Amino acid sequence: MGERKIRVLVAKPGLDGHDRGAKVVARALRDAGMEVIYTGLRQTPEMIAEAALQEDVDVVGLSILSGAHMALIPRVLELLKANRQEHVKIFVGGIIPDEDAPRLKELGVTGIYGPGAPTGKIINEIRASLESSK
Amino acid sequence: MSKSLTKSILSGDRRSLAHLLTQVENGSPEGLAALDEIFPFTGKAHLIGVTGAPGTGKSSLVNQIALQYRRPTIGIPKRVAIVAVDPSSPFTGGAVLGDRVRMRDLAGDPGVFIRSMASRGSLGGLAQATAAMVQVFDAAGYDVIMIETVGAGQTEVDIARLAHTTLVVEAPGLGDEIQAIKAGILEIADIIVVNKADLPGVENTERALKGMLDLAHPLEKVFRHHGQAMAIPAGEPENASLWVPPILLTIAADGTDVGELIKAIEQHAQHLHQSGDWDRRARARLVSEFEALLTETLVAQFRSSIPDVRYNEVVDRLAQHTLSPWEAVKMLLG
Secondary structure, eight states, X not given: OOOOOOEEEEEOBSSOOOOHHHHHHHHHHHHTTOEEEEOOSSBOHHHHHHHHHHHXXXXXXXXXXXXXXXXXXXXXXXXXXXXXXXXXXXXXXXXXXXXXXXXXXXXXXXXXXXTTOOHHHHHHHHHHHHHHTO | OHHHHHHHHHTTOHHHHHHHHHHHHHTOHHHHHHHHHHGGGOSOSEEEEEEXXXXXXXXXXXXXXXXXXXXXXXXXXXXXXXXXXXXXXXXXXXXXXXXXXXXXXXXXXXXXXXXXEEOTTOOSSSOTTHXXXXXXXXXXXXXXXXXXXXXXXXTOOHHHHHXXXXXXXXXXXXXXXXXXXXXXXXXXXXXXXXXXXXXXXXXXXXXXXXXXXXXXXXXXXXXXXXXXXXXXXXXXXXXXXXXOOOEEEOBTTTTBTHHHHHHHHHHHHHHHHHHTHHHHHHHXXXXXXXXXXXXXXXXXXXXXXXXXXXXXXXXXXXXXXXXXXXXXXXXXXX
């Protein structure tokens, strides 16, 4: 008792069915001692925001390979805000073109990772982001 | 802070509820204080435990049961909370909690609240804080609280202590008659569900379970909790309308015959009320929780009254085998 675990929601919004990356990251975060809530494929932004609220997570990880990130991510951020969950850090993985990254960061995304990103880097940056907002 | 938190829980604020669940799970001072405040508001919900081996379809079944409670053919929908426990890694303490994957049908329904929970090193199928989290949901006004256990296997009997109605979920092809007559998980079932009833071999599974049930029903259930036996008497002998666990076949993937299962759950709740078992179980549970707490507190109090030097001296002599554990206790207490 008395311990505070980092809780992470890993979700795949949108319609692409490739969840290998999301599962690898989920497993890596587990091995880093975090509690990962995995929600599966084809989640709507509404489902993700609702799950983030119920599970009281610190971090939401979104995996998107469909190209719809500029539509889905702002919507997730908007819903989190509507739920007064601004403190939740958003990390995005998948295929995100470099030219979209600045706009996403501006909207409030904390980290963006493409194919081949080392899981150790993701773990460190999640920990650092929570440390700095304490 | 905690007073207002309790207030917002009781008024139905979901964000405060989620926040309090975290505090309670972590055993923080704020969480513990809130538990005191909400206690008078608990004791109303019907607690349904769902246990069984991994892969028998517990999560899918919980999803279907919740759907039925939300869209009943008769009566008003009940508010449903789900606590889904999955294992923590014994090495890193991390966990992947995947029960929500099977519960996507419940998304977007404000009358449903799903919370995933890691077992955090606890054995017996529940986490240490599961009972306390259930109290929070109870106080928040959920009519039905479903608790899905880890799914580890044969000795996951803590759930029977916590829940009013325990469902043990089986599936075809998991074992023969020997599995059915072993002690442990099947003994705690109030209702046995053979899920995946569209798979071959379902008749054999059903027959083996029926055979087991025909043999005997113990008159008194005794659970071990924190090393203490806790007896749950099975009603006065003269008015004993003994509950014989029904065996139901379901297909959780498409909801087949989940309606029948709901009927059985409701019948069991009725039986508990009529036989007085509902109150007896609640009382036995509270006494057992209270005694565990008392033991824990007394031990801590006693330990702090003994100087470390003296304590370590005794422990050293234990390790050297010059003092038996019984003598050691006598020495410290004497």
